[in-house]
Amino acid sequence: MEIIVANTAGFCFGVNRAVDSVYKNIQQQPLYTYGPIIHNPQVVEELREKNVIPVHSVDEVNEGTIIIRSHGVAKDVYGAIEEKGLNYIDSTCPYVKRIHKIVDEHSKKGYQVVIVGDRNHPEVQGISGWSNGEAIIIEKPEELEGLNIPKTKPICLVSQTTYREDRFESVLKALKEHHYEVEGFNTICKATSDRQQEAVKISKMVDKMIVIGGRESSNTRKLYEICKNYCKETYHIETIKDLELNKFNSNDKIGITAGASTPARIIKEVITAMNDLENHTNENFEELLNQSFVTLRSGQVVKGTVINVTDSEVSVNLGYKSDGIISKSELSNDSSLNPRDVVKVGDEIEVYIVRVNDSEGIVELSKKRVDAQKGWEIIKKAHEEGTVLTGKVVEAANGGVIAVSNEVRVFIPASLMGSKYTQDLTQFLGKTIEFKVIKIDPKRKRVVGDHKQIYLEETKRKKEEVLNTLQVGQKVKGTVRNITNFGAFIDLGGIDGLVHISQISWNKIQSPEEVLKVGQEVEAIVLDIDKEKEKVSLTLKNEENNPWFKIEEKYPVGAIVKGKVVRMVSFGAFVELEPGVDGLVHISQIANKHVAKPEDELKLGEIIDVKVLDVNKDEKKISLSKKQTEANVSEE
Template identity: 50%
Template structure:
């Protein structure tokens, strides 16, 4: 069998430049290196770089301050550059020069008013990066339907191509665009290296009996090579490594061709060629027989390792190095009731499995991941029981008398009395919750475990309580959790100890019940007011000094200020006026009117808005004295009537002049005025 290798197989200029840049940085810098996404679409290269310390991140926010960022070959959007610069990070740009050229072209034409059209895969990172240079406004097309869905009102469009698409795709889509648009500016931005590679692959595929295309499963250019070769050679296979070579009978294969994607490293290509040459030398057996002889042997009951190669909602497919792939049913993969394959399973991950059944006739290998975990988990749980080590579990089921939790594929029964350190009436709130438990009993024959969260919670509470009483002092602040509300106050857990915040300590304003301020579960900051170590009692304060309405009033009001307020209470010696919530001032009866009045209710009513002057202020004593008569004195009822009668009779008489001067002087020593001089708070 003749092996024909394409001359342009392997790294292109842009990929080689990017990978060499990273290896140079690894040798010449001590900084942590990060790539925003894989540097290229090849798992072998990415893993090799990862083993040397290069970390792959999805966002700049994941990069540490002392790290250096390397931009991937596919390029990124302007937003990524802005984030890097805004974070003050160093970076090296490994964007392929051909891709960078497209970025500049698209940005220029977009600013000139063109609607940008990108022929390519909208999910490919290169295309996403290009779209960013026209503010993500590009029309991305890959089929006739994509073109049909475009807005035909665009008069001027500029067309560019993803660097890895085929010439055939470029020409086909442009024919569709020509039928729909009149003014089209086209830039064939397909990488020349890509075009050469595709042309060469076509030539090789036309002249061989079988074709092998080597490259990453996510590599766009590798996929295009496979499509081209498959068109001219029906026996075309796409592989990532030599381990993916399929069984082939070389008796009918005289020539086999090999090409590789632009992101395929030379060492992977060499391994494939080497393996094929070795198998080719096995003259006594067919290529298929030689291939199968290199496979592992599987037996029911074995525990082996494999690589996940695919999955769906009901099964996970595993490459075991056997002639048939293994299958793990989802129910044998995990006990997690919230398990989502799309979020939790990653193709390429290594997994350890138990061989449940091997059926060569049907080509089926049944596997169980849970059984391996269960076998290993049993020993670890027994050790946890003997050492009294806490175990972190997840509740997966509510049953009579308790709950069932799971860890490492093993179910653990937790009685209702052991779920919490307090009585729990309803257990459904614990479903899907993760908790720490201690194994308190197990039955080896029945393979059953019994766990308790209560013993751990009580131990933690006791330890926290000991620490608390050893360091407690008046005035010390704690952050606690409201545990319960009573008519007289709120109980707050401040770390193993419950303290009481009396209702009077909850608010500066008068409240009827603690629920007006707090609810169970609230995290609040409290301060120690009193404590008794012997009785294990703690009194807590919650309201803050700066929230005291009198403190706020001191910053707001001054003597001689004219203020507005509302009458909230009338008493024989005056009226209480609310200036702010929790802040009342007193207008003495002598400060309401210039006239003699019998009682405040003669001229004022509750709820009435008034203006008054502050004559005295003491925040410390919570006292404000007010005067209405110094702002707008209120006439006595009889004075109002006299004024009204005088007006009605058209008598031009001054009501004040009708009161003899002597009578006024006598009023200065009335009982009301004497009482007015008494300082009443």
Template identity: 85%
Template sequence: MEIIVAHTAGFCFGVNRAVDSVYKNIGQQPLYTYGPIIHNPQVVGELREKNVIPVNSLDEVEEGTIIIRSHGVSKDVYDTINRKGLTYIDSTCPYVKRIHKIVDEYSKKGYQVMIVGDREHPEVQGISGWSNGETIIVEKTEDLEGLNLSKTKPICLVSQTTYREDRFESILKALKDHQYEVEGFNTICKATSDRQQEAVKIAKMVDKMIVIGGRDSSNTKKLYEICKKFCKETYHIETLEDLELNKFNSNDKIGITAGASTPARIIKEVITAMNDLENHGNESFEELLNQSFVTLRSGQIVKGTVIHVTDSEVSVNLGYKSDGIISKSEISNDSSLSPKDVVKLGDEIDVYVLRVNDSEGIVELSKKRVDAQKGWETVKKAYEEGTILTGKVVEVVNGGVIAISHEVRVFIPASLLGSKYNKDLNQLIGKDIEFKVSKIDAKRKRVVGDHKQIYMEEFKKKKEEIFNSLEVGQKVEGTVRNITNFGAFIDLGGIDGLIHISQMSWKKIQHPEEVLKVGQEVEATVLKIDKDKEKISLTLKDEKSNPWFKIEEKYPVGSIVKGKVVRMVPFGAFVELEPGVDGLVHISQIANKHVVKPEDELKLGEVIDVKVLEINKDEKKISLSKKQAEVQQAEVQPEETNVSEE
């Protein structure tokens, strides 16, 4: 006969904690448990003999101490206990407590609460009592049919800790397939899941299977159902007395498992009885159980497997009697990241043990501390070798920004960011930035980064590339970066070129803003390049649009043209022939008489006929005469008149 005993058989952490709490407080009389402390009549009977009385209603209790069992209770039970002035010891399983918090939080947010589990089970009833609205309880996918679920309100889906994981997952999938917005929390206790998986494994290997546990125990019933699928000869017993030994023989391969409410002594009795059948040696249940657990202490770095991820925390299987929890604040130093951005189900990760609280079944973990320790070595190496690191800017602080690189906080002063970031540091939030480590304080774990070095190196390289690619007369495109009284600076892609005010238009302007605006895209021509002084002069003037282009053809000497008086000077008047082309009518050429002042004969803005006397294209000068134009027109007029009379 071969006997295989499940490592996961017997009391789970929560049940063991609840039973211990009763035994530790037996001296406090009267002592009550709210409902049976566990689903095992033998344990409940033993405690009753020690005057520990289970009650199903607080109406039965007027004084004494109430022990709340591992299944937990609804919120109103706590209110009643406090109102009646009773003392209570809360032995609710930490995993159940977590479900209470989830339901309370999400129902307050307006979520519809749905529980996957046995609606008659006290744990499910307790969970339901933490919702601020109506609770929906489903046991299988088919229960979803006919439910009047709102698609305008999201669903918070949780599970009874001892329920079948396959049912929870199928219900979650069905809801998502029907386009419901669901926040699913797989709150099935890892111990339950492990117990069921191990039971399946053993049931497939053996001829006969024994499942030990109370008749009313939900998780024991599920174990029996699961084992029965894979091993037809599966027996559910509460104690050794229920076991019909004559059904077993020496050639049998026998598997043994037990529910979470089954005491170790009952399991041992069954194992001993089976061993006695064949005098077959076997390891004790305690030995098998202890072999399956690792030991943990605060400060350790251990490996674990991610078994559940939400937006607020990550559950990690450590091979310990309870799973570890990484809160969002311990995932990363970058608070903008969700746990779902960092890890996924099945990931094997290193974690730092912050705290082990066996009394509450809590193992608090940190991922960022392990990552920061590794990251610190990366940062130190970068400092020693002068290599470039990349970090994400997460915060603007006094005098600079904080970037996270390899989970290490790096301070980058504004003075070391480079000129393009000096105006508004907030534009950097959420962006990646390269830097070199300029200073490191190993004792205080402080790091100062320098982006300016990289910026200046890139700027120098860009400048060389641009200077090497430019030629006088070349057309270039750029953006107006800054405007001054004397001109505009154009960003050519990392280096500035200057358009002087005199090179903006062929006509005279008073200020560059008459032609250009900051941010405007422009096309200019390279006028001059000075590599030694690193200066580039640009012009917007185009020779074809130069009003003096082919000036002799437009205004031939001797021709009479019209112009507008635009400026008076003591020696004459300037007349605009077209924008950008002015000619001088000397005072002696204004009239056929002596003129003391040009204003005596002309008015600003007046349009007059003038004769072109001389053109100096190089000096952009044109000599004009009003009086000669008048004389010539007077000579022509009579001839035209005589012709008309004839």
């Protein structure tokens, strides 16, 4: 006979913690448990004999202490206990506590809470009590068809810790297929998942399977269902008394597992009975259980596998009795990163043990501390060799910026951020920049970087590159970087070109700002290049935008056109035909009579008809007549 005992069989961490809390406080009489402390009638009866009484309502208790079991309770139960002035010991499993927190927070945010689990299970009823009484409980995806959840309301999906993982995943998939906005939290306890997976593995290997645990235990019943799928001869027993030994023989290969509420002594009794059946020796179950766990202590660096990732934390399996948690702040020094962008389920990562709290089932981890230790070696080498590093600017500090490079925080003074001192350092936030390490202090973990060196070297390289490609007469595109009273500087992508005010427009302007603004994209023509002085002269004036271009075609001699009187002189009036094109109406051409002053017949801003008498493109002169338009009218 060969016997295979599951390493994951028996008390889980949460149950063990709850039972221990009863025995540690057994002297505090009267002592009550809110519901049976575990789904094991033998343990419950043993405790009852020690005057530890299970109750199902706070109304049943008038004095003494209540122990809240690992299943947890609804929020209002705590209020009822405090209202009666009773003492209580909270032995809620940390994994269940986490679900309470998720449900409470999301309910307040307006989410519809959906719980995947057994609606009659006390853990599920307790979870529901943290959702303001509005939670929906479903056991399988088919039940979604009858639900009337508005598509506009987001869903928070959680699971009973001891439920089947395939059920949770199928419900999550169904919700997404129905186009619900759903945030799913796989809150199935890792111990439960491991227990079920090991049960599948063993039940496939054996001839007969024994599942030990209370008849009322949800996780034990699920173990039985799982094993029965792969091993037809699967037996569910509570104690050795339920085991029919005559159904086993010496040639059998037998598998043994147990639910989370099954004490080690009951499992041991079954193993001993099976050994006695064949006089077969088998390792003590408790030794097997203890060997399956690693030992952790604060300050260790260990490897683990990522098993869950949310927007705020990462869960890591370390082979320990509790999974480790990396909070977002301990994942990276770059707080803008989403944990989902850093790691994914299945990744094997190195982590630093920040704190181990077995009483609360908490293992706090840090990834950034491990990465920073490796990063320091990179920083020191870069300092010694003068190599260039890259970092993301995450903070605008007093007098400089903080960039994160290989999880090491690097301070770069404002004076070393560019060619000149920059006051507005927020413009660099979120940008990845290059720098050289100019100073390190390993004891204080301080690093000072210099971006200016890189900036100047890059600027020089770009200048040379642009200067070597520019040619006089070439059309170039650029952005207005700065405006002065004498012109504007255009960024050509490595060097600035100057457009003198006289080269900005064909029209006469008093200030460059009449035409240009900082940040505006323009097309210019190269007028001159001085490579030694690294100067480029530009013009925005070209034939296409020259108002005198093809002027004879626009204003042929003899044509009558409209214009605006813009200036008076003693010998006549200047009339604007279009911006940049003025013509002169000589005083003798203003009217069919003697005119002493142009002001006698014309007013500034007046729109008049004029006849084109002559066009001189080279001298940019046009002669006009107003009186001849009047003569034409009288002739007609």
